[in-house]
Amino acid sequence: MTSDTAVVEPRRAERFSVLIADDDPFVHRGLTAILEAAGDLTVVACVDDGDQVLDAVDRHRPHVLLVDLVMKRVGGVAAITAVLNRPDPPRVIAMTALDVDGLVADAIRAGAHSFLRKVEPPHTFALAVTAVAAGTTVFSEQCLRMLVAVQSPTKAAADARSATLVNALTTREREVLAEVARGQATAVIARALHLGETTVKAHLQSIYTKFGSANRVDAAVHAVRAGLID
Template identity: 35%
Template sequence: MIRVLLADDEVMIRAGVRAILSAADDIEIVAEAGDGHEAVELALSHRPDICLLDIRMPRLDGLDAARELRRVLPQAAVMMLTTFSEDEYIASALGSGAAGFVLKSGDPRELIAGVQAVAEGGAYLSPSVARRVITHLGTGQLGKQAGARARVEALTARERDVLALLGAGLSNAEIARRLHVVEGTVKAYVSQILARLDFRNRVQAAILAYEAGLVPDEGQ
């Protein structure tokens, strides 16, 4: 069972997200918070697998809450609830350790798929915002395509294979099946990749995979 903490200051949004996630047999909402400060406190009490945070909340916003959760409860993955108007926060959220982003207005199936993917050690971006996120980061934080390719060239061939599949949104188990290795081997490769690229999470590595051309652009 995937244990989820939900934090959003809008009661109606929380009710909607709760209803969607409760429809999945393998997901359980263990706590709900109305602001970031309460989210951190409840996370320490309930020890969820995933903290699903709204980006904009009173007292402590989702970005600061994510940073605090990274410090006090690093084993819990963080996902962000976002809207199109909040895309400018994505770069900051990546630096805060977020492993996924889902749109409040998106397909409910995306929310469930995202939680399941992150719980399996993967990363998730709602398809409708993935291109905007990649473009935004590609022109800023991660640099130009040439720079991305140069960074990827420092990896071994097998590490690049893993990075490409990671960039395509596959979980460790799915990558293991594709490469015909055990899941533990994939976990080791992912750790090596993050360390060599000096990244904090899989989302940052996935963005680099796109920038370097390891993952086909959907628009091509």
């Protein structure tokens, strides 16, 4: 899984560029309108299947790829895997309109930086793309809970291990982790806890180290398993 503990700076630009991969033309139109209304996002291209993603990435060099997990010829997981094996790949957000929990888990394991269901409020997509382009992992709490369920074949043992890890954190680290598990970006966590963003990042790094986690998703899974959030 791609780590966000040592984030590579996104390519500098006045606007972040986005490539959309989805087999529904109405999604192309809707997401393009939502994202470009944000003011700092430009949709550089839309493709309608996973087998077109690599060529589009090479041609347009987007900062962020929004990719549906279920398409007709080549699915999103295969497209994500291929893209992230490229040098200097875009950041990736997996999205789905269906209950395909196993595919979401596969997408995260393949390296997707964030995941969203298409039923999320429209503004969530613009916020997620901007945050992911800037190097943050963003996800909905609903998706996180679903991912925990998929990844816990031995639930009792997994929950007990997560509880032990979470209980070993400092009070402030648990506060930061709870906000991460709610899908909050670093800047939002900093404001909520009255901390500097650098301090939040330091707490996150400490949490990752204590958990042996690769990124926010791994850490947030432990938070949910341990019952840190309702």
